[in-house]
Amino acid sequence: MAKTVAIFGATGSQGAPVVNEALSRGMHVRAVARDANRIAKMHPHAEAFAANLGDEEAITAAFSDVDAAFVHLPMPLGPDDSQIWLKTIITAAHRSSLPLMVYTTSGPTGSRYASSVVVDSGTAGMQAVQNCKIPSIILQPAIYLENLLPEFFLPDLHTQGVLDYPPIPTTTKVQWTSHLDQARIAVAALNRPDLAGNAYEIGTPDALTSPELAGLISTWIGRSVEFRPLTPAEFGQRVGDALNNQGVAFALSDLYSSLEKLNGGDMIVNTKILEDTFSIKLTSVAEHLKNWANV
Numbered sequence: 001m002a003k004t005v006a007i008f009g010a011t012g013s014q015g016a017p018v019v020n021e022a023l024s025r026g027m028h029v030r031a032v033a034r035d036a037n038r039i040a041k042m043h044p045h046a047e048a049f050a051a052n053l054g055d056e057e058a059i060t061a062a063f064s065d066v067d068a069a070f071v072h073l074p075m076p077l078g079p080d081d082s083q084i085w086l087k088t089i090i091t092a093a094h095r096s097s098l099p100l101m102v103y104t105t106s107g108p109t110g111s112r113y114a115s116s117v118v119v120d121s122g123t124a125g126m127q128a129v130q131n132c133k134i135p136s137i138i139l140q141p142a143i144y145l146e147n148l149l150p151e152f153f154l155p156d157l158h159t160q161g162v163l164d165y166p167p168i169p170t171t172t173k174v175q176w177t178s179h180l181d182q183a184r185i186a187v188a189a190l191n192r193p194d195l196a197g198n199a200y201e202i203g204t205p206d207a208l209t210s211p212e213l214a215g216l217i218s219t220w221i222g223r224s225v226e227f228r229p230l231t232p233a234e235f236g237q238r239v240g241d242a243l244n245n246q247g248v249a250f251a252l253s254d255l256y257s258s259l260e261k262l263n264g265g266d267m268i269v270n271t272k273i274l275e276d277t278f279s280i281k282l283t284s285v286a287e288h289l290k291n292w293a294n295v
Contacts, residue, residue: 005190006030006062006069008053010046011038013146014106017183018070019043025187032062053085056092063096068190072104073125075248086125093134100196102189103129104139104182108259110201112266116258118251126199135196137189141177142203142267143259145288148217152242163214163227167235167256170211170227175203175267181282188278195277201269205282213285220289232256 005022009015010031022029023045031039031046039048051058053074063069071089076082093101109122129136143166147153156162166174185202189195208216214225230238233253240249259267271282 003067003191004028004030004065006032006049006066007046008032008062008069008071009074011035011042012074013144013179014072014104014182015070016042017179018186019046021183021187022190027187027190030062030066053088056088056095059088059092060095063092063098066098068100068102068193069093069098070102070104070186070190072106075251082121082125086128090128090132090134093132098134100190100193101129101134101136102139102186103136104141104186106141107255108142109140110199112201114258114261116254118255119258130197130199135193137192137195137197138199139182139185139189140199140201141182142175142201142269143177145176145178145204145285149292152239155238157217157225158221158223161218161221161223161225163210163217163225164230165235166210166259167230167232168210168259168262170209170229171264172259172262173207173209173265173268174213175201175207175269176285177203178283178288180288181280184280185274185278188280192278200274200277202274203269203271204285204288205271205275206284206286207265207268208285216286216289219286220293232260 005027007015007018007029010019011033019029019031029046030049031043032049032051033039034052036048036050049062051062073082073085105122105126107122108119109126113119126138154165210227214227218225236249236253239252240246275282
């Protein structure tokens with residue numbers, strides 16, 4: 001019998017690849033997001049299930065009669081959103097007797113990073129899931145590689161060949177995380193209830209300085225690229241202005257102020273553990289960029 005899984009954020013940049021990966025593995029997928037019509041259009045072979053993260057009854061129903069669930073929190077619009085959403089998710093998981101939760105922190109968390117509001121909040125959320133007595137596997141990504149795609153993150157990349165993200169020192173090696181590799185790890189984890197209680201830092205197999213990344217991007221976009229970093233505050237404000245959301249401006253400024261304190265290989269994780277544990281082969285940054293160029 002095929003495993004039945006609930007995948008939250010099914011129409012978003014993180015959840016959609018997990019839906020696709022799970023379907024490709026022959027799973028029955030309950031794709032959960034706010035808009036049932038959009039779910040059905042994006043994932044015609046999945047079960048569309050509309051639910052809002054603030055609706056405990058709907059989330060309980062989404063968790064009911066599944067073997068496992070993939071969960072992540074969207075970007076909050078207010079200061080209390082994440083706490084409210086996570087409380088709802090945990091309560092609903094208990095009410096439905098959810099057998100296994102695979103939870104991604106969606107960003108840097110844990111003692112590897114300097115204390116900041118965003119890092120500390122993400123770490124507290126991770127610890128809440130670990131301590132909630134629902135069997136859980138935690139995935140801890142670093143910076144998402146797909147952040148290189150939105151024009152408002154990098155407005156001068158294609159026009160001037162300027163890479164000014166991420167706003168960190170040129171000597172810091174970044175352990176990027178691809179949404180696609182996260183999806184492969186997540187689906188493998190949905191099949192591994194024996195790993196409940198564990199947390200895994202996830203990323204690409206190669207950690208790169210930003211000048212090294214600029215060299216790879218040059219091949220992707222077909223022109224010379226130079227790395228000229230903004231400050232965390234400048235970057236956060238640029239994205240906040242683009243989205244007309246000063247909360248986002250603060251969150252990104254705060255997060256990258258923490259990452260700015262890293263030196264050299266402080267972000268590097270052992271990805272061989274991921275490959276051996278989940279029986280997958282991770283994709284290099286260069287290969288991801290090559291695939292982008294072919295789309």
